Amino acid sequence: MVHDLNGFDGVKAGGQARLRVENATICYEKRTISEALSVEIRDGTFTAIIGPNGCGKSTLLRSLARVLRPSVGEVVLDGKDISSYRSKEVARRLGLLPQSSLAPDGIRVADLVARGRAPYQSLFQQWRKSDEDAVSVALEATGLKSLSDRLVDELSGGQRQRVWVAMLLAQDTPIMLLDEPTTFLDIAHQYELMELFRDFHDRGKTIVAVLHDLNQAARYADQLIVMREGEVVTSGEPADVITPDLMERVFGLRCLVIPDPVTHTPSVVPLDPRNPRSPG
Ligand code: ADP
Ligand code: MG
DSSP states (O other): OOOBOGGGSSOSSSSSEEEEEEEEEEEETTEEEEEEEEEEEETTOEEEEEOSTTSSHHHHHHHHTTSSOOSEEEEEETTEEGGGSOHHHHHHHEEEEOSOOOOOTTOBHHHHHHGGGGGGOOSSSOOOHHHHHHHHHHHHHTTOGGGTTSBGGGSOHHHHHHHHHHHHHHHOOSEEEEESTTTTSOHHHHHHHHHHHHHHHHTTOEEEEEOSOHHHHHHHOSEEEEEETTEEEEEEOHHHHOOHHHHHHHHOOOEEEEEOTTTOSEEEEEOOTTSTTTTO
16 A cells, blocks of 8 residues: 655645644554554644545544544644643644534533533633633524524534534634534535635634545545545645545545536546446
């Protein structure tokens, strides 16, 4: 497998490394998912992690969020071993939107979003104006103001996903880790949410998203990390990374890669396996 580490030479978009996985072995119980895994996320970048089902994308994201600790190697957050931080300190620097979350029964939108403020509270430091403001900004940015008193259970899938995003936004972290944030949404709501992440990115947040839709990944991310079987196959800018050869190697898909007619970013069009010579 080719290990192309060109993305890590420091000439790419973005500033200093905010998050780094260094030579990590990542396991569940006795099952090893990744070995000698190294990944770097630079400040201010929008990184998409792509790869086939089960290749270890969520596992990597959980390691970046300290939900999972590597058994060998380390994860470095802002220059320090992530395991050396207090939990609240990690939660003020990075937030994770997991692949699926269950809201507590009977909770209202504004109350769930308010839970994003937990890292700022303590026994002595209760709810403050800054917490109220952060929740208000998050509800506004996600278009949930008018739904703030509604029960989360009673919302549509798209609205509910926005509530989780709002909770993450209220957490007000410079780094956002998103695991398949648009899965199960219709196409319009997918793009609406991706635009919202792009706005967050424009305002300086560092974003790492696991995405299934490669065309979306190429549109919104400035860096791609391509994984297969627990390894990083390659990484870099979408235009350099997405090629027919890579698609065949990683996904086993024969395809054309053409410029997206709207954004000119690479766009993947599968060939017809019944008529492999088309379009000639
Ligand atoms: P992806 O997000 O790329 O689809 P995951 O990171 O979720 O893949 O999973 C990588 C591998 O780890 C898969 O083989 C999956 O079955 C396994 N795995 C995921 N979560 C667990 C877990 N909690 N315990 C054991 N194995 C797991
Ligand atoms: Mg996953």
